[in-house]
Amino acid sequence: MSIQSDNFQVPEIDYDDFRNSVGTMDETGNRKWVYPRKPKGKYTNYRNYTSNFLLLLFFGLPFVKINHNPFLLFNVIDRKFFIFGQPFYLQDFFILALGAVTSVIFVMLFTVVFGRIFCGWLCPQTIFMENVFRKVEYWIEGDRNRQMKLDRQEWNSEKITKKVTKWSIFVLISVIITNFMFMYIIGYEDVFKIIMEGPVDHSLQFLGMVGFAIAFYFTFAWLREQVCTLVCPYGRLQGVLIDKQTINVYYDFKRGENRSKWRNGEDRKDVGKGDCIDCHQCVVVCPTGIDIRNGQQLECVNCTACIDACDEVMEKVGLPKGLIRYATEAEIENQEKFKFTSRMKVTTLFLALLIGFLGFLMYDRGSMEAKFIKPAGSTFFIRDKKITNTFIYTLLNKSNEQKKLSIKVISPKHAEIDFFGSDKITLKGDQILKGNINITFPEKDIKFSKQNMTIGVFDEKGKLIDSFDTVFEGPFQLPL
Ligand code: SF4
Numbered sequence: 001m002s003i004q005s006d007n008f009q010v011p012e013i014d015y016d017d018f019r020n021s022v023g024t025m026d027e028t029g030n031r032k033w034v035y036p037r038k039p040k041g042k043y044t045n046y047r048n049y050t051s052n053f054l055l056l057l058f059f060g061l062p063f064v065k066i067n068h069n070p071f072l073l074f075n076v077i078d079r080k081f082f083i084f085g086q087p088f089y090l091q092d093f094f095i096l097a098l099g100a101v102t103s104v105i106f107v108m109l110f111t112v113v114f115g116r117i118f119c120g121w122l123c124p125q126t127i128f129m130e131n132v133f134r135k136v137e138y139w140i141e142g143d144r145n146r147q148m149k150l151d152r153q154e155w156n157s158e159k160i161t162k163k164v165t166k167w168s169i170f171v172l173i174s175v176i177i178t179n180f181m182f183m184y185i186i187g188y189e190d191v192f193k194i195i196m197e198g199p200v201d202h203s204l205q206f207l208g209m210v211g212f213a214i215a216f217y218f219t220f221a222w223l224r225e226q227v228c229t230l231v232c233p234y235g236r237l238q239g240v241l242i243d244k245q246t247i248n249v250y251y252d253f254k255r256g257e258n259r260s261k262w263r264n265g266e267d268r269k270d271v272g273k274g275d276c277i278d279c280h281q282c283v284v285v286c287p288t289g290i291d292i293r294n295g296q297q298l299e300c301v302n303c304t305a306c307i308d309a310c311d312e313v314m315e316k317v318g319l320p321k322g323l324i325r326y327a328t329e330a331e332i333e334n335q336e337k338f339k340f341t342s343r344m345k346v347t348t349l350f351l352a353l354l355i356g357f358l359g360f361l362m363y364d365r366g367s368m369e370a371k372f373i374k375p376a377g378s379t380f381f382i383r384d385k386k387i388t389n390t391f392i393y394t395l396l397n398k399s400n401e402q403k404k405l406s407i408k409v410i411s412p413k414h415a416e417i418d419f420f421g422s423d424k425i426t427l428k429g430d431q432i433l434k435g436n437i438n439i440t441f442p443e444k445d446i447k448f449s450k451q452n453m454t455i456g457v458f459d460e461k462g463k464l465i466d467s468f469d470t471v472f473e474g475p476f477q478l479p480l
């Protein structure tokens with residue numbers, strides 16, 4: 001494609017050539033190491049605030065408890081799950097499954113409208129890479145040019161010192177991240193116990209921690225942007241989730257082309273040049289090694305570094321900022337300003353409703369669960385004109401508080417319950433209790449061979465806290 005005007009002509013450039021290669025791979029298929037320039041600017045500041053807040057949450061939440069319960073815990077080993085301090089059991093699995101499905105719908109709808117905002121602002125990979133590991137790298141090895149020079153130079157004392165210091169700090173950070181991640185799985189008390197008692201007594205957990213620490217080190221020291229461009233399934237889905245109405249980081253090609261180097265005193269419009277001065281600052285700052293001027297690409301994690309870099313350049317040359325900005329493709333094509341469209345409003349409302357629904361599911365799950373199941377192969381027996389069925393009860397206390405419970409048949413009326421002991425049941429916090437009961441009805445009250453029955457569990461104030469629908473079996477009855 002050649003770009004021409006009456007006064008200006010640029011050489012023939014194949015603008016689609018970038019599609020034939022991966023930004024981080026050379027012609028021989030070897031990895032091209034990305035040395036992004038240290039970003040600075042308005043968006044970088046906002047992202048730093050967001051990242052610092054999220055890092056604070058990550059390192060702080062394992063110590064937060066609600067009603068003596070961990071705020072978040074996903075103990076897959078002991079099958080103990082706590083979300084916002086609420087315990088979840090295998091019995092609540094449908095809520096977790098529904099929550100997972102709701103989250104997938106949420107993420108998809110969010111992406112359709114808001115693009116990869118998650119990747120740039122909230123993804124742990126981006127936050128740890130750009131705000132922790134990369135910062136250490138800048139601190140020890142300097143900015144882009146000094147890093148490139150260091151990598152090219154011989155292994156002298158300066159290079160050995162800098163590399164060994166950086167790698168050692170990377171190992172230390174990987175170990176710290178692993179310890180905190182394990183706090184979300186086994187709780188901070190158990191992690192401290194492993195640290196205090198040493199690896200010999202906890203060899204399995206210790207090996208797991210070593211494995212994760214190695215994986216984190218490998219990811220942040222070597223794999224880096226390859227996680228976003230090659231490994232992450234969410235990144236792979238972008239092609240089918242975004243369209244011309246999706247908000248993303250875009251280069252305003254209508255305004256920017258024909259790109260050409262800056263010349264002092266030149267009226268660029270007069271000579272048919274666009275606002276892009278082809279300074280490559282948006283490219284050298286990109287942590288995934290792409291040129292945003294080629295259009296939206298799978299590799300772009302919407303980190304906004306190129307927006308800041310270009311705004312800085314525009315400010316220096318006295319052109320309006322926003323040549324690279326958050327926009328939709330349609331806005332760029334039609335040269336419109338960003339609008340919060342009705343589609344965005346409706347989707348945002350729907351997303352809020354989805355979150356509300358998820359919150360309701362969690363809130364409405366109750367603090368108690370009761371089940372009354374017949375023992376396998378059991379049937380009824382009749383004595384003194386009374387019919388009896390045996391049930392095995394399972395009572396699960398989903399709270400931390402001890403509960404004093406009683407069990408009564410709500411319908412039909414006139415049931416007697418034999419508890420084989422005291423009819424007052426005490427259930428400790430977080431306890432599962434199983435036992436047998438016999439339920440007996442006068443023969444005249446059982447009208448069907450399978451009579452619907454509701455059993456209630458009541459607290460010590462007599463308030464119904466859970467009920468269970470089952471059937472009571474009696475002799476076969478001819479239809480009336
Ligand atoms: S930073 Fe802006 S002006 Fe420079 S090459 Fe990128 S888009 Fe063009």
Ligand code: SF4
Nearest residue numbers: 286300301303304306
């Ligand atoms: S193109 Fe811009 S927004 Fe996308 S990853 Fe590169 S620097 Fe970040």
